[in-house]
Amino acid sequence: MPLFPSKSVFLLALGFTCATAAYAQTASAPQGLAAQMNLQTLSSKGSDANVQIFDNRYQGVKGSPYFLDLFVDGTVEIKSGNAGKSEVYKGVRLKYDAFSNALQAVLPASKDTLQFSTTPVISFSLEMPTTGQPLVFKRFKEAQTVDPNLRETFFAVLQESTDGKVALVKRIGKKKIDANFKGPYSSGQTYDEIVEDIQYYVVANGSMQKVKLNKKSIVEALPNQSEKLKSYIASQKLAMSSETDLVKVVTYYQSL
Known part of the structure; x- marks a missing residue:
């Protein structure tokens, strides 16, 4: 379920696209710290950004809303513009909230947790701790x-x-x-x-x-x-x- 207004969806895609341009000269897709820094940039856009600092909405509720309770390395493919294009971000620390159908990512500098809507997400993958292999979601x-x-x-x-x-x-x-x-x-x-x-x-x-x-x-x-x-x-x-x-x-x- 979308957690944020449609206007914010565009801002998320725009934020990822602009951040990608900064790294295009050195890599085909942002990876690791570079990809996480894109999220850091995105979080600075204020209340209009399609992200939020993680809250305690599940406090006091028994059970877990997450597919995995820990953050793992992952890859996210995001829509880019309206021409059917996309951008891929590798090596991002991710957690999937299966209850809210949302992704969370850890910012490298502040260690804050951001949650963003999956509306502009085409697919994502999570490195499974038990096998070391990625599990793709789409x-x-x-x-x-x-x-x-x-x-x-x-x-x-x-x-x-x-x-x-x-x-x-x-x-x-x-x-x-x-x-x-x-x-x-x-x-x-x-x-x-x-x-x-x-x-x-x-x-x-x-x-x-x-x-x-x-x-x-x-x-x-x-x-x-x-x-x-x-x-x-x-x-x-x-x-x-x-x-x-x-x-x-x-x-x-x-x-x-």
């Missing part, structure tokens, strides 16, 4: 076939499409459960809580379809190779109860 126009409200949602790409075949993506959603301890039908929960709402989808042929962590769901989502998928799942003794198993099946499907 929007999919096919998401509107599932729910129009998903058009601005970023999905983590678990298996990229190859040769136009199916892709596997994950929506790392977060939802808030309000305290409910008053009245005869209350649950007795005395605190607000943010919980994960993970959903998996296959993207193919201009549409997106939700799949669950079980054999029946993935086979029904890819009916043109259903018998081969069943045989593969059986031969590999896949329980289909984990994300890893789901990735294996989609990878096999892409090879057919």
